[in-house]
Amino acid sequence: MKANYIRTIYFFALALLSLNLSAQETIVSEGLNYDEHTKGFVPIPAAERLLQHVTATAYYKVTNEGHVLEGAIFDKQGNLFFCDVSARRVMRLTPDKELSTIVTLHELNPGGLAFHQDGRLFIAALDLVSRRGAILAVNSDGTEMQRIITPEAGFMPNDLLFDQHGGLYFTDFKGQSTDPQGAVYYIAPNRSTATLILPGLAMANGIALSADGKTLWVTEFGRNLLHRILLSDATTIAPIGTAVAYHFTGPAPDSMRADADGNLYVAIYGQGRILVFNPDGIPIGQILYPERTAGHHLLSTSLAINPETNDLYGVTSDGDKGNGATIFHAKSFAKGLLR
Template identity: 30%
Template sequence: MFYHDKQPEKVSDKFSFTEGPASDKKGNVYFTDQPNDKIYYWDWRENTIVEFLSKTGRANGTHFDRHDNLITCSDHQGEIWKISKDKKVEVLTKHVEGKRLNGPNDLWVDKHGGIYFTDPLYERDYWVDFKQEIPHKSLYYRNKEGEVTKIETFMQPNGIIGSEKFKKLYVSDIDAGKTYVYDILSEGKLSEKKLFCEMGSDGMTLDKHGNLYLTGDGVTVFNAEGKKINQIPIPEDWTSNVTFGGEDHSVLFITASQSVYILPTRVKGVK
């Protein structure tokens, strides 16, 4: 239905833990190796992996803005960064009401330049003298002026993806084993959340038909009504995240444990 008669192809397994895949305007997919504090990208024309940046603030989840800057959840100091293609770094957010964020995990950038991001708490062994300053784990919105607003608190918010086409925002509460959906009403304004499915997720993406791809034990696909329609097995302990890349955004790019995989599909990612 969705896929050519192929198995996911392992492109490389030289990493410690891969995360945060995001496709740029050319279809190259950038992703993180957080334990090694590096960002790489997959060059789809050559099917090769290229190192982009080291010292990334321990980048985790990422997303490209409309100007092709890579926005990263860099949790070493609880920050959100903007990284240009020529590797200039700007710290966009580090505090909410004067308090350090727990550790931004994943994000999605809307058409206004605003950023929805999740801020769970996974204490890292590389954090020095960390003290939790925000007692809750929440979903936030940072508008283009830099003002940050808390939207909602979860047990452990993690994966997030949105769509301007469908006017939807999906957020996983991974410890609760649930994924929720909001209607996007206007800039930074959401409806009340609704339960989408009884599955949590580390990362997620959408195709142009509104199907949602969740991760953990491989990749699980749900249709727009929240019905499970497919399961893509990945031979790794943990599948962390997924996005669409390639020339016409019809290749599923999957980060899983020490590896990254590609799977050509019959569908395209949503714009």
């Protein structure tokens, strides 16, 4: 009796499986269909759909124009500095949401910002048409501009940061996906010459450094790569110290920041989101911008995490979609680093 019962259940299961396969074959034969995961302007890749996520909220509308924003960074007083790339200006937003222009450039577009230990603000600026760039330094109020690297040096500085010794790392945004001419360089304290750290990059873009200064992160905009570089010292890569930690899908890894726990936050330009990695380069979460599935706020370039809290502020542009340029807010895993 028991054997007959088991046999009946077995054949019933086979019949259901056959019906299910037939239904699937029928759907496939009728053609492909968009589903909840593949519809919309920027579907999240399958490998990243199950990551925990939060949706950021609007914090401050910078302009109604579709200007590209970049280079978000905090100073010691809690002011948020960032670049309006399109208007060639560096902006400051106070905790009370008072916005002002610190400096306006006339020939180059500012993109990356970093504060020196002496309080000066360093600016990575470039021009994509003429393929030239510079690194400039000003006081925090925009006065007394200096040229640290001149356009004649032949670099296209995109992003930059200081280490704990006052040395300056910067990315060189040269090349393209099939012609990797870009690189990462380091300028030692009180020096003017740049030391090559990592060559052969296609449009080297974002750069970040762990709190202990031993792990350097770099994104390749042209080949969608995240590099994890272990350092023996400021200019020496440790043995077996370089690896491609991640390969992004779709457009395109831009600027990034590390938090106090060693996690890495990468703004993805063209997808309206920030992907978060643990210290080994394994994805652990993401921050999504609202209305991204409808094609808005996709030009997410940079972010800053408050060093006193875990408040994260991401800068985005809506391009030609009509919603201007906005700063969004979300909570990160940990506090930011003051760099």
